[in-house]
Each structure stands twice: as C-alpha cells, then as structure tokens.
Amino acid sequence: MNDVAPAFTYAFAASPCGGLRTAVGGTDVTLRASGALWLEAARILVVADLHLEKGSAYAARGQMLPPYDTRETLRRLAAEVAATAPAAVVLLGDTFHDRKAEGRLSAADAGALVALAEGRRLVWVVGNHDADGPRALPGETVDEIRVEGLVLRHEPQAGAQPGEVAGHLHPAARVVAPRGTVRRRCFITDGERVVLPAFGAYAGGLNVRDAAFAGLFVRPPLAGALGDRRVRAVGWRQLAGD
C-alpha cells in the first residue's frame, strides 16, 4: 500500500424515487428514502431493525409509550412494498423488539405481517433481539442470505466484508451547519459494505462517529441521510459526533 492513498471518489446518483443509487461490493443498490435497501435486479426489498412492539415492551415496564409503533412501522413497510412490488422482502434482524413481542402483536398487525408474505418470499434474518425467528408467522428463518454477490446478515462482522449488507447498529448522521444541526437516520457505506438505518418507528439512532463503527470501513465512508422524501449523500468530514 502506498503512503498516499489515492483519493476515492464515490459514485452515486439520485434515483427518481428520491433514493440514492450506488454500488456495494460491485453490486448496484438503491438506498431508499424510507430507509429500505432496494436490489432492483433481484427485486429484493431489505429492511433492518423493525423493533416491532417496542412500545408495549416499555409499557410493561411502566412507560406508556403510544401503542401505535408496530402499526406505523408496518404501514411504512406496506407503502414500500406497494412502491417496489418486490419478489422478496428480507427482514434483516431485530424485527421484534424482544422474544415475547410476537405474542403481544394485535390481530390487525399480525394480519399485516401475514399479508406481507402473500405472493412473495418473506425472509426473516434473525438478530440479537429475536434470535429464534417468528413462531407462528409465515416466512423462512435464516442466519444470513447470499444474493447477487451480497451477503445479507443482521450484525456487521469484523474485518473486511466485501458485499456485506447489515443492520444492528442503527446508524444516524449529525450534520452541523451555521444555521443549525440536523440529526437523521442514515445508510453508511464505503462502497464495500453498507449498514442500513433502523426502519422501526421507535428505533433510535447511534451516531456513525461512535466507536462501534470504527474498523468497519476501509476508507472514510459516505452517509446517506434520510431527508424529507430524499436520501442525501453526506461526506464523512461533514459529519459530527453527538
């Protein structure tokens, strides 16, 4: 390796839907404004960290957060499915907030999940919050899935992982400008791998400057911050810690 690394230029372009087209490990992907990843060639929609029933998990501990988070998350997911008509939906782990969450689902919300599997593959990649996958709901349960040169798994693995698509870290970007500060969920990618933002309505965000992201990227990564109906590409130097 040379002392002076050649400057890396990211290739990215806005897509008509407000998303951002870029490549991960040589495969074309679209980062959608909803926080979903769209693999057009394979017609696969990937969403990470839905954390369904987080509200009721808090309520059980005495904090009565509005009980509409599952409904809201599934509404957003249904809108993405309607917009992309995917052949498969991949839930990239931590779909449920905890192991008992499936049992707390309302009938309507469970119905929405069943509907999601109709006419397409529904793949549950398991995560740390939901290691066993669903009990009664339809779909395949897997640890990871390989498609089009990409590997889709919940938690990013240490070291070089070309083509890895993961969630788990809930990346968020903080952009500081003289007129104010914006903190948004974001995709984060170095062109080799990508970490997806959490899709769940109550899922929080972890600043990409946090040590948890250190060592994942071979070069200063690019953030795809979720703006209002658009994904905004933001360079590493523009990003601030919390």
Added chain:
Amino acid sequence: MADAAGSPADLLPQRFRDWFAGRGWAARSHQLEMVAKARAGRDALLIAPTGGGKTLAGFLPSLIELAERPPANSPRGLHTIYISPLKALAVDVERNLGAPILEMGLPVVAESRTGDTGISRRQRQRVKPPDILLTTPEQLALLCAWEGARLYFENLACVILDEIHTLHASKRGDLLALDLARLQALAPHMRRVGLSATVDDPEVIKAWMASHRGVEVVGGGAGSSAPSTTSWSSSPVGTGEELAAPTSPVPPPRAGERDHEVVEGALVSHRSIDLVRGPGGAQPIVDLLLSEGRVPWAGHTAQHAMAEVYEAIKRARTALVFVNTRFQAEFAFQELWRLNEDALPIALHHGSLAAEQRRKVEAAMARGGLRAVVCTSTLDLGIDWGDVDLVIQLASPKGASRMVQRIGRANHRLDEPSRALFVPANRFEMLECQAAREAIAENRLDGDPPRVGALDVLAQHVMGCACSEPFDMLALFDEVRSAGPYRDLSWEDFEAVVDFVSTGGYALKTYDRFRRIVQLPDGRWKVRDLNVAQRHRLNVGAIVSPAMLSVRIATRRGQGGRKIGEIEEGMLEMLDPGDTFLFGGQVWALAEVTNLDVLVRPANDRDPKMPSWGSSKFALSTYLAKRVRQLMFDESHWKVLPTDVREWLELQKDRSLIVSEQELLLETFPKGRRNFLVAYPFEGRLAHTTLAMLLTRRLERMGVGPLGFVCNDYALAVWALEPLDGLDFGELFAEDMLGDDLEAWLSESFMMKRAFKGCAIIAGLIEKRFPGEQQKTGRQITFSTDLIYDVLRRHEPDHLLLRCARADAATGLVDVARLGDLLARIKGRIRHIALDHLSPFSVPILLEIGKERSPGDARETILAEAEEDLIAEASQ
C-alpha cells in the same frame, strides 16, 4: 392600618416587643397586620416592596404561635412550610430567620431542604420534622408524594409562599397550587400566606392562591357537568376586599367555616384571601445613559456606551449590571475588564457558570468585596445585598415589572430611593427605555394574565397522590378544583388525565394489563407497586431545562479536565471546533465535543468569533409595547427624547409615516435586487416570528415567492424578488391565518416537538433520565421524543399530551394569543405606504439581516447544502 389591626401590645408577646425595642425598631404596621390576620385564621397576601421587612412579616405569626405553645413530650410535626422559588433564597432565609430565633431564645427549629441538602439531613427531616421547613415547590411535590404525607402534614398550621409573583403564572405555579390543595386537604386548619413584590393586579395572585372550595348547590344556577355534589364559584376575583376579616383579633374559626356569597343563583364559597399592603417605598430614580448624547441605529450590546458604564460603576459603591442574555453578560463583562484600569473587583454571574463559581461571587458580594456584578435574570430575585446602590440595565428592559424587581435590588432601605441607569443599545430601545421610565414613575406595571392549569402538570400530581395514598376520584376532583388554576377543570379532562396516568390514555386500549395505578375493591386508586412510585419520585418537578453540556478544560491528552460551567446544547450548535467564544469572562477555543462534555482550550484571541445570538429571551411586554406606540404617535411627547432620536422620528414622519397607536404601519420598498415589506407591530420577537412564518406561507400562495424574513421586538421584514406593493394587505393580515395555516405550520414545526417533549417529561410519559437502550457494548442509542411525537400525531392527533403541547406552543413558544390580539387590533387599520427606498425606521431591522431564516424547511436546506459541498468537492 396598625390601629385597625391592633396595637403592638395586643399582638406581640413581651419577648417579641423587647426584641424589636432592643434592636431599636418598632414593628411595622403591615407586620402587625399579618399577626392579626393569623389570629383571625385568615389567609393573607402581603404586597410590599423589597426592604420592607416582608419576610419577617410572613414568619412573625408562626414564630409567635411556636413561642407560645406549651411544651410537649412527643414530636409535633411541621408547623410552617416556607416555599421559595430559588434554592439559594430558601437557604438565605434560613440564615436570616436564625437571628430572631437565637436572639429571643425561641424553642423553634427552622431548617432548609433543597435538592442540595445532604441525604442524612433529609432522612432526619422525614423522621423528625423541624418546626419550620424552608424549601422549594419541587421538594414540596416530593414530600406530598410520600407514603407518610398525611401524618407528616396533619399538624401543619401555615404555608408561606415567597416571591409569589414569580411563581404563579407558570407550570411550577400550577404544581404548587395543586400541592397547596393537597396540604389543605391533609391539614384543614392550614393558613395560606403569600408574599409578593409590587404587582399590577393583586386579584390575579389572590385568585391563584385561594382555596376554591364548594358547598351544596342551592339555586342550581352554576353549571358544572361534573358528577360532583358541589358547585363552584367560577370567579372569586373581586370578593376578597368586601369579605375582609374582622379587624380585631378573634378566635380562629372552626374548620370548614367559610365566607359565603351568592353567585348566579348558587350558594358557593371559598376561603378568600385578605390583602395586606406594606408601605410604598420611595420613588426610584431612573436615569438614562446617552453616550455623548447619541443613540446608535441598531445593535443589542450597548458597546458604544461601555466607557460611561464603567465610569458609573466607579462612582457607585456597588453596582449590579443587568443584561438580558448570557451572551450579553459575557460580552459586557469582557468590555468592562478591558476598561478596568483601576482594577476594580468586577464579577460575572449567569446561569451557565459552574454552581461553585456562582456561590463564590455571591459570597464575595455578601461580604461587600465587589464593586460590580454583571448578571442575568439569575440575580433578579432574592438574596439580600444591602450595599448595592446602583442598578444598571444594559439594553432594553422589556417589561416594567421586571425592571421594578431589578431596581429593587438597589438599596434595601425603604426611605431612600433606589437608583437605576438605563443604557439603551439602539433607537427603538431608547423609546422603550423612556416608556419604561414613565411606567415606573406612574407605578404602572405589566401583569401576567391568569392562567389555566396545565394537564401534564395535573397528571404528575395525580400520580403523586396515588404514590402517597389511595385516592377517591370524586374527592380528588373536588380537591383539584379547589386550586386556583384548575377551578374550571371539567370532569372529562380530569377523567382523561387519570386514564393517562393509568394506561397512557390511548384510544387503542392495549395497555390495560400494564396499568401504573390500579383500582382497589373499594373503588379507590393506588400506585401499582413500589417500583413505579420510586420512579415517579425521581422525576418530580415542573421545570424542564434544555439539555446542558459540561464545559471542561481539555487536558494534554485531550481528555476532560476541570469543569468551568455548563452551556445549552443549542449554543454549541453554532460553533465548530477551533472557533473561539467567550465563557466565564475568558476566551476559549472549542476543542472537541465528547458525549456530554465540551472540551475547550484557553485562547489568546481578543476578538472571539461570536455566534449570532438572539437579542433577548424575554418578550417585550404587551403593556410596555403599547406605551412605546403611544409615545411614538404623540409628537408633543418627543421633546423628552434625545436630539438624534427626535430627528430620526421626524425624518420618519417626513419620508414615510408615523401611525397612531391602534394602527399598523406597513412599508414596501425596493433595495438592491430585492423588494421589502416591513411591518412595525411592536409585539415582541416571538409573536413577530410566528407572524412572519405565517405571512411567508401566504405570500408563497399568492405567488410572490418570499426569500427570507427577519424579526426583532419591534418590527419584521420580509423580502422577495417580486415587488410587494400591490398586494391586498387586509387579506394578507386577515385573522383567519390563525386557523388552518397555523395548525399546518405548527404541527410540522420544531417548536411543537420541543413543547411535546416538555409535556411528556412533566406528565411522566418519558423520564428525565430516560433509560437509553443499553446495548451489549454499553453504548447509548438516542431515542428521541420526536419519534413518539410523529407516531402519536399520525395515529391519535387528539391525545391529551398533544393537546397539552399545542397549548404550550401557542402560549409560550409562538405567542398565538398575542398575535391574535394584534390581528384583531389592526383589522381595517393597516396604513401602507410604498416608498422608493428604505425608511428611517427600517434601518435597524435591515441591519439585522444576516441572521435571517429562510422560509420552508431549513433543516432540509442544511442537508441539501451538505450534499452540494460534497458534489463540489467531488467535481474539483
């Protein structure tokens, strides 16, 4: 009054008379009157200027009762609770009260209890209460949420509320009023005593502090939808004087004995409050400082006059220099140090400095070791500093009452006038200073309007009651409605609040099994378990402060060293690493921000980069604004103004217009490639900002794309590429903008989110120390209340907390009420003039451009600009 109240011989026991005589004093008439009121078992509000022996007047009856009661073998519980808005004031009063107790050898224990009191002392106070407890509203709320509250307070004879005028019109005031109702229920004989500085409308405070109890309906006229057996007085205001107590000492009334009056066919009752007035102080002398007779066009710092301010400090014994913001405090302090050739001891005091540093300044001040303190509203209240002989107000006073309070800090002796010096920073401020001087001279003050108790605060209180002991819903409803701010509370709202406390109050009833309060077989409600109660007690209080970050000096290894203070997160957002800023009177460079620490290094920069900073967090008071408009319109009045300001007004009259007090002046003119619309409502920055946001929405719809706007306390300017002269201004300023436009804008605005967060914390939906998600690595994932807000707004837009947030945003954050009054006032009274170029009045506001905000979603713009930067970098 003293004769009416009774002579000292009747009212004061021998050792009290001896004590007064020994100090060469005579008991003042209002002090004796307070003793007489207590003998008669009456609630009383004492209004007296600072320095009038007000605090002693409040305590004297309690001291006498305690001195005269027979010895007892067992502990008797609390006799008197004193509530102060400030921790420091509670501690100070503890010290001051020590003197008479010690000198008369009274068998009385008086102790303070604040958030800073040590755990062992607090525990002892719980087991063995002092006779007199000096504390804050937050601590009182905590005591009321104790399991043993009923026993603890059963012998309480008196509650004293100090500086009541600063408390009542706020959420803290709501909480305090509810706790008063609770105390009264636990101790029916308890007397209420309020102490207040001069206020414009004592009736508002009396209505706030009175107990509004009801009795059986006789005529059946008063309407209440409550399934309660009682009816209520909807307006106790104005009944106090007529029902004043007998003027000679009488035995205390039996419990439950009340005043009666007939209102609208129903027999209602309440315990009215007797008003006691202290002597009027000497008229303050307020001067204006004009630097070389000139007033600058614009600006907020009064930098031009600092040399004269320094001279004034030199001539005074001790001066308090008040400013309106922390930034101004830092700036003024640095300017004074630069001028300080005589090395005068001058200090700085504001809310961001480390508590230890503030205590040091206060101690030095108390010793008489300082010549001046530059301070913000942190020193508006309280602690008695006898040596202050001059109060300097830098920049605009914003309100007459605030100024009276500040001026009262000078010279705590009644017979000598307080001296104050106003230093206007610009020409509109000059008008404001003059209006304030005249208002003070006429003793006309601006008052807070009465407020309706907030439901998020009520939710906290209901939870506190359930933590203390099981409650009956009907009885609690009656109790809550006896509190002034909640006297018109509907049963429906109360039920909604109880449902919220129990399950979150959602239309989707999925949380019934997780109830935080549960119903006993007898129908009463109690907290589910100890854990829920404990968590409630950790989060009691009604002050939600903005996120604060510690400022620490960076060590060589780049870690956090000594803490020098705290700053609000918002201020930090204007700084990048390497930027220099003033803090604690020194210039620092921002090194790094880590978690909750801001690391800084000393910088040698004499001219720190200053973040743009709002002129004041206090809005110009409605009353003072009106006086400014009157002053401007009345040409004969201009002669009191300095020459350059007078010439400026005359030039404005010549080139543009001067309109009458009820009218609104609108100017349109081109400047550069832009076209401006400038309006002069004089209603304060907050109302102007809201107005400007709504105007730009309308202008956009009219097809005149506005490019930006800027507001100050006096005016607002909007600019566009297209000319703005031909518009229908009556239509543009029509009152209906407060309907859908406001609703649509507000629900998207960050202000609603901020208001929602505050309400969610107070109501206990989320906890102040929100348990962040601890992941395996121990990292904190920030879980923003914005997410909750977004979900709730979509799925249950009428939820109780959204109603609370809307009410808060409309009053505190965007001043909708004031905007509504403005639009009503100017309807059909808009005077528009199309000019060729800018007017004399427009200069100050145009000079503020640069701080402008663009209409539309500024935050999207920030992201878009970040993206553009990246693109520019990539295409180099």
